[in-house]
Amino acid sequence: MSSREEVVARGGTVRLFANELATQFRRWRTWAMLAALALIPVLIGIAVRLVGGSSPGRGPAFLDQITDNGLFVALAALTVAIPLFLPLTVSVAAGDAIAGEASHGTLRYLLIAPAGRARLLIVKYLSAAVFCLAGTVxxxxxGTIVGMVLFPIGPVTLLSGAQVSVGEGIxxxxxxxxYVAVSLLGLAAIGLFFSTLTNVPIGAMAATAILAVTAQIVGAIPQLDALHPWLFTDRWLDFGDLLRAPxxxxxxxxxxxLQGGYILVFGAAALARFLTRDVLS
Structure with a gap:
């Protein structure tokens, strides 16, 4: 490929990615999922404001610290969202990537474009990765806004006992x-792979979500601890080191x-499947 052809191809990829993002964030479903995620810190903040904080050790992590510092609303909401709600929405976004186009009869027309199958698959994955970040943000x-409105804001006491300013806390x-967005990238790759296996989006979404739940169940069984380091969910909640000084x-x-390994394995599997797939719709 000549340098001119490479520039044209790169420009086509950027346009394809921009169009994919525009399509994704024009959907009511995308905004409904983001709204559902945003509702988690709202409910937590209102509940704590009306009823009061929980005793230490009861309820989700950081819940007992919200009344002292509203910034902990966001952290408590993340710990609630990580096991189920974030994986569920990512499963929908990734599982629909290819299967959704096939079910609507638009996949064949996308493949007519010069982008090609490999480039289309990469763009679809990058779009799912953007959703991982959007959901977490x-x-x-x-959570931060709710915490500032409903509770006092001040220096943040870290897990190591040190205090940092509000700015550093943010x-x-x-x-x-x-960290959480990166944690979801492996799941997005798995969802993309499932999406290449079927023309039924709900099947790919369900398979991805079920696998996420199953991996967490396996991770909670001590007798299977030999498998734990290999699970894509194993480090989902290990962000505590970011709340220490230093x-x-x-x-x-x-x-x-860990997530990079899943991206490579399931990305390669998705590519192998998609490159050899007969696209009839």
Missing amino acids: AVVTV LRLLAVAA IVWDSFGANAV
């Missing part, structure tokens, strides 16, 4: 949001490597 942003929240990035790096 929605929880953290709304930066720590953003780091946690990035910050320890080991967990973030290990989580990124």
Whole structure:
């Protein structure tokens, strides 16, 4: 391929990605899922405001600290959203990527474009990855706003006992949001693979969500601890190191490597399946 052809191809990929994002964020379903995620910190904040905080050790992590500092609304909401709600919405976004186009009869027309199958698959995955980030940011942003409105805001006491300013506390929240978004990238790759196997989007969505729940169940069984390090869910809640002084990035790096492995394996499987698939619709 000549340099001119490479530039044209790269420009086509950027346009395809931009169109995919525009399509995704024009859908009512996407905004409904983001609204549902944003509702989690709202409900937590209102409940704590009306009833009061829980005793230490009861309820989700950070729930007992909300009345002292509203920034913990976002952290409590994330710990609630990570096991079920975030994986469920990511399963919908990734599982619909290819199967949704096939079910609507638009996949064949997309493949007529110069982008090709491999490039289309990459764009679909990147779009799902953007949703992973959008969902996490929605929880953290709304949680921070709710916390500021309903509760006092002040220096944040970290897990190590040290205190940091409000500004640094918000930066720590953003780091946690990035950690959670990275945690969901492996699941998005799995959903994309399932999406290449069927023309029925609900089947790919359900399979992805069920696998996420199953992996967490396996991760909770001590007798299966030999499998735990290999589960894509194993490090979903290990963001505590970002809430210590000084910050320890080991967990973030290990989580990124784990998710990267799933992206490579299931991305390759999705590519192999999609490149050899007969597209009739």
